[in-house]
Amino acid sequence: MLSVVPTPITVRVPAKVNLHLSVGDARPDGYHELVTVFQALSLTDDLTVLASDEPVLEVQGEGADSVPTGPENLAWKAVRLLAEHSGRDPEDPGLRISINKGIPVAGGMAGGSADAAAALQAVNQLWRLELGRDELSELAAQLGSDVPFSLQGGTALGTGRGESLVPVLARHTFHWVIALDKEGLSTPGVYGELDRLRADNGNGRIGEVEPLLEALASGDPRQLALLLGNDLQAAAVSLRPNLRRTLRAGVQAGALAGIVSGSGPTCAFLCTDAEEAVRVAAELSGAGVCRTVRVAHGPVPGAKVLSEEPANRPTPPQVHA
Ligand SMILES: C[C@](O)(CO)[C@H](O)COP(=O)(O)OP(=O)(O)OC[C@H]1O[C@@H](n2ccc(N)nc2=O)[C@H](O)[C@@H]1O
């Protein structure tokens, strides 16, 4: 009989924003070589696993209706991989998974990747597998390029296809306003649009990452604001032209700078401090350019087993536009 912890395990896992996302050419395997700086933000999903005779996955929260509950859910893919890795039957994992989504779905904030990372962490504990950080990280990379960062959290430099990570020193907490769009964007679709734009007009590339790393070490949001950059932004804006208006409105509302988060369409605005973020969020919400506005801060830790009950989950400040 294989050992299983009898009580539910809940893992809280953060969203991410790419402070710098420099995209190289497409590789023969279809991925693009990246140099990126991730920061984990305080928008989180909670994932709970419990031993169960019937495999069940239920999703609640923001955008739950558009999240698949079958084998294509990244949390199930993570469980399947761990089962194969640990000699269990991947077809009969004997688990119930509940996901409470606080990370926007298909928003460029690694929501599905976060749930895959949370599932790895939770099931590692539930099944008493005792896999270490490096082993979990290797499995994470097989599930998706963003998954290792969702496990690690904090602030990190990502290379390769984004899965190879080195922690980065980020002094102080940075304060963000997050603007959610009405519908998501497909990540491969946005990379494809970038390739198309580059083939048509040699679309520009952002600069080197080193100045941004220095700004993070200094902890000065004004210095950091000048250096935020995302090569996928032009592609996301090309597919979703209204993002141009959202980006402008955030800066007009008083943010230091705004950027499309990863493959978009979520936009992230850096603010001077927490109070200013709340003020910018209220003003941006009133501008009517996006669906919902949130405030968040970073860096925060990666996927982490909660010692408290998930019922104590903090409700992030939210303003409906
Ligand atoms: C946009 C980012 O969120 C930035 O961190 C990531 O690059 C996307 O990471 P992800 O969602 O984990 O992506 P994956 O599941 O690994 O790949 C999905 C698809 O995105 C594209 N993709 C992803 C990562 C990468 N370095 N190059 C790519 O071209 C590929 O078309 C790939 O088939």
Ligand SMILES: Nc1ncnc2c1ncn2[C@@H]1O[C@H](COP(=O)(O)OP(=O)(O)OP(=O)(O)O)[C@@H](O)[C@H]1O
């Ligand atoms: N657990 C999950 N949570 C959200 N979406 C999921 C999940 N599992 C699979 N998906 C599918 O993945 C698609 C992309 O959702 P996700 O929230 O991961 O996008 P994203 O944040 O833009 O990803 P990334 O930033 O990593 O590129 C969704 O449309 C959904 O069909």
